[in-house]
Amino acid sequence: MKERDFKIYRGDDERGELVSYKCNVSEGMVVLDVIHKIQAHQANDLACRWNCKAGKCGSCSVEINGKPRLACMTRMNELEEDKTVVITPLKSFPVLKDIVTDVSWNYEQNQKIKPFTPSKKDTEKGFVMMQKDVDRVQHFRKCIECYLCQNMCHVIRDNEGKDKFAGPRYMTRLASLEMHPMDKADRIEDVKDVHGSGMCNITRCCTEVCPEEIQITDDAIIPLKERVVDRFYDPIMMLFRKLFGKKKETTS
Amino acid sequence: MTLTLGEFSMLDISGIKRLQFDVLVIGAGGAGLSAAISASQEKDIRVGLICKSLLGKAHTVMAEGGMAAALGNVDNRDDWKIHFRDTMRGGKMLNNWKMAEIHAKNAPKRVRELEHWGAVFDRTKDGLINQRNFGGHRYPRLAHVGDRTGLEMIRTLQDHGIHQGIDIQMECTALDILKDKSGKVSGIVCMYRETGEFIVFETKTLIFATGGAGKSWEVTSNSWEYTGDGYGMAYEAGAELIDMEFNQFHPTGMVWPPSVKGILVTEGVRGEGGILKNSEGKRFMFDYIPEKFANETADTEEEAARWLQGDKDARRPPELLTRDVVARAINTEVKAGRGSVHGGAYLDIATQRSAEDIKRKLPSMYHQFKVLAELDITKEPMEVGPTCHYFMGGIKVDAETSMTNVDGLFACGEAAGGMHGANRLGGNSLSDLLVFGNVSGVEASKYARKLKSIPKSDDEDIKRIIKSATSILNREKGNNPYLIHEDLQKNMQYNVGIIRTKDEIVDGISKIDDLKSQFKDVKAAGTSQFNPGWHEALALRNLLISSEAVAKSALLREESRGAHTREDFPSERKEWLEYNIINKKGKGGKMETIKEKRSNPDPELQRIANSSIEDLDKEVKLDHKK
Known part of the structure; x- marks a missing residue:
């Protein structure tokens, strides 16, 4: 003592x-x-x-x-x-x-995210999904919503950033939905426009403070940014989607 | 409305905030969220949900091992009948038969529903929901996500629930129930923790999903929220409490260092093959196999090892006996001087599984011991001992509607009693939350629809409730609420703990009386804004009611059954199987503790529960062929 x-x-x-x-x-x-x-x-x-x-x-x-x-x-x-x-x-x-x-701002960000939208590819025994296909989603779902990443994010620290960026916690949640094998909603446009993925400039402060050691930047934010780039800034992909549609359900 | 010193003597409540609901759920853990979601699916039902903490932080988050449901994904011999039989045997046949039936039949549907709302369970090789072994469950039955199943459940319900039009009020404490002149529920008075502002919710129904009262004991796996608020408020409103003597001590809580004593170590460790040893290195559980389970339990280490390898003919290791048995065994070993260095038993997974397996299947246990005890569970055994974990008893409800004896008051989850009898099987809680959360939401909506308008509350009742809360802040001086709570915890730990005797329980009850009179002069310093001292004092009333009900029921039940162990009455007594113990507020305001005769079970359910496992296995095989 x-x-x-x-x-x-x-x-x-x-x-x-x-x-x-x-x-x-x-x-x-x-x-x-x-x-x-x-x-x-x-x-x-x-x-x-x-x-x-x-x-x-x-x-x-x-x-x-x-x-x-x-x-x-x-x-x-x-x-x-x-x-x-x-x-x-x-x-x-x-x-x-x-x-x-007062962490209510975080709850407001969550509310803006399009919820999980189950695919109809269901069986009598529930969804059939292989473990390797859900590993990464499960890694994201370890998040305990402590908001340490939100607190550390310099975009959010600067108060004006709160209007523009949902923060690393919700990038992680978006990634977990987008990578869910049985989700059929499309959130890529929202990721860019509503949740502000462009605001993150990959300083990795969020990843450093995560008590669950989630690879927020590398596994969640960067892949989401890449999907945004593919969708909105890659002319070949844009043409492909015009021809074949963009919903996950139809392309996968 | 924030009240300061002096104002309360001429309390004017004309400006108080009032909100109206058809169904108002108190508590936002697994049961509360399930109840609110199911009510929100009903047409024209206004649903509210209030929670003491922030949304998503309730104690469900701590559940680790999984939720039991006879999906049959890993072993197709499983069936609701076998789940039902396991539940009844685990509960020492004292369970409410109908509730145990509803639970076993509906759990698979509810687990699949959760998957449809976004839960991502661990998978089998075929890509289905994986299921793990657990104490008392005949077949691998627990749908799980590593060892953080509760987090998956609460987050899924939360993220689904926020889009269902439910009015969610966070960090809001319920104080007491309001009723109209005829005795129907008409509302509840609450307080926002942040500001200390009071609010009246006027509602046709209340669903209590308020959890248990584990904070009555010193060594507990429960968080600060577990103060028996539901028990206290329901009791004050005239509801009956049932089976309160059955308090589950989970066999494996952390014992070292002192500051983390009681924190849960999941049963999943044993489900994944972990073994218990004493200081002599002996695997002692083989010495504690009850006769009733001898047929279904391995009697050699060799057979237990074969079972772990997946041999379907081998019987289960004795570490997976029910929680009451394992907790008492550890207690006995420690008392006999064969405990671990810090007074527990050794739980060893390191020699049973590869480091990689341990980290994959039990990641949060690995992390928890690494950080809090500076111990690597892939290399060394853990030290564990019993910790107060769960109330089998609770508010008495009707099995099919979840309604209490107070019109318009419903209860589900740990707050409700009956489903688990004298001892709950691990994994049956999370499934209980889903099944009866759903039932109560649907049934409360039905009840609400029958009422034309919200019953009328009496303003004098509202004033009385508010005055009783503010007097704690306003009195000049008085007793420290934290110290009263500490004394209560010590008292329950030593006098009404895991092993009980008449003399100790009698002492315990007189100490509770003493603490009740100290509570009358409890004083919280400071203002009404986010004041934990005040919150602690408000919770004390409910802790004291819960503890008194536990102690008085424990005194009356002169036998040992499941989690209730009387040293002076060491075995089960047949005549006691016919009774539940009920606590209710008597006419003079004193607690009445009475024996109540149980009703006769449905013969078919009785047949299933009493079948031999061989016969039932055969029967299920035929059922599945049909």
Whole structure:
């Protein structure tokens, strides 16, 4: 058991300050344990979000010493022992209170995505899809919606970007739908015009912070950009589609 | 409407926000989302859904192993009849027969429906939904996605649900039910966590999909949301709670380090071949095979190994016995001094499967141990011990409609009791959420359609509910809600835990009484905006009601059955099979705990459940030929 120093942001979007706390830390503790301990014994009204405490729900996203992390998966022993640990809210979203931010913008982006549209190629036993054909889709579907990628994306950090780009989380979701073997909707035009794939300039910051290690940039965003290019900027492909139609259902 | 100090004494609710619904679902995990989606498919039904957390974060997200459904994709000998028999035997025949039947018959349809809404399950070689083995299930039956099946389920329901015209209110806490003069549901008073603003939802029906009350114990796999809100509110409104003494302790929770104690280690580890060992290196589960399961369980390591290789004639390894059996076995080994370094058992998958297989089939377990315990499960055994996981009991509902004894109040998922009897099989929860979420959504819509208008609530009730919530903030000083909660958890852990005796339960009940009086003076510091201390205090009432119901039922049931183990009454007693225990609010406001005679089961269902497995296998083979 060792006493460690913490500074936690207290306040709202307009006013706030870093408040100092001391807390005894024992073996195996994660940053979320510290927050809970401070909440129970020193600051009952310290606002924080959490649920599963095992890196599966993506609720406790904060910035720890300036880095976007899940508080439940950040062990105290990986942070430098004699340095004060600074816990602040995600920078890209408005602060509601303390380290809780308003992430409703993300839910609005999701709402704009054309939902899964099942193909009629169904059997009595359900869809027939080979494992190798769904591996990548499953890789995308590991996403726990912690929004660390959204927070890190410089397009979204710059507030005006929020009108133009849905962000890496939703590029990943779009990719998972577009690559689903049994989905028949077409979202490529939306990817370009509604969700703003062109805004991403592939700096890979999102991939670096993903706690699920999803290859957001390489596996999701770049392939989507390529499909947009094929559709809208490749004259041979455009002619091909004119002749043979563009729906997945008919071309595949 | 945000209330500050002083205002509450002359509470004016004329400006309070009110919204109207036909069906309002409380809780947005698997059951709540399913219920809301099925109600939204009904014509002219206004559907609302409220959740305490953000959408998509409910505890369903933590479910790992899979959802049980007799699809027969991996072993075509499977059938709803065998699933039903497994469920009844796992529940020690105390299950509601009709619910277990509806569940087993409808699970396959609901799983396929989920696939049609976008879920991407792991596949068999033929490209069908893959199914894995699990404790108590005769055949590989659990549709799964690695070890993150719950995430797949909740995300699929969420992404489908947001396009069905459902009014979704996030981070909104339900406080209490409103009823009209005749006793029909007329609404519910809620509070937005962000602002502390109160809101009245006026509704013809309420569906409680509020989960359990696992947060009553110290070592639990449950998140902060699991405070028995549904039990508490339903009880206060006059609904009956059934089977509350049956609390499932999952055999494998993490035991080290202390801060993660209780976090779930999926049964999928054993489903994929993981074995349990004690400190002497002995594979001890062979010593704990109950007589009833001896015919269907391997009795040598050699046979268990053959089973893992896919030999259809070999019997299942004893690690895959039902959860109550495995949890008690670990508990016994630890008590006998043969526990692991930190007081659990060793769960070893490293010697049973290749590192590559482990990482592919159990990726989040691999990740969880790597980060939280600095342990590589492809190389070393895990340390595991029992953790409070699930309430078999809950709000008593009608099997076919999911309605409670309060007109207009429905319940489904973990919030409802009866389906799982004395012990739930792993994988039967996720399928339960889908099946009964669907039933309650359809049935609540039917009920709502019969009412011309929303029953009228009494403003005085609304004021009373709001005053009781704000008094926690407004009192000058009082008891710290976090500390009351900690005391309750310790009390339940030691007095009403996995092994119970009369003396301890009696102590436990008197401690709960003591905590109830401390709760009367609970004080939350700070304002009403996003104030976890206040939220904690509001949840305490429901935790205390749930805990009291558990303890009183546990005291009354003088036998050991399934997850309820009485050291002073060590075996099942035939006469107790005839009774459920019911808790309800008595006339004087005190909790009444009574024995209620169970109704006679349908003879055909009884025949199936009591058939020998050989006979039932033959029967199913004939059925399938037809």
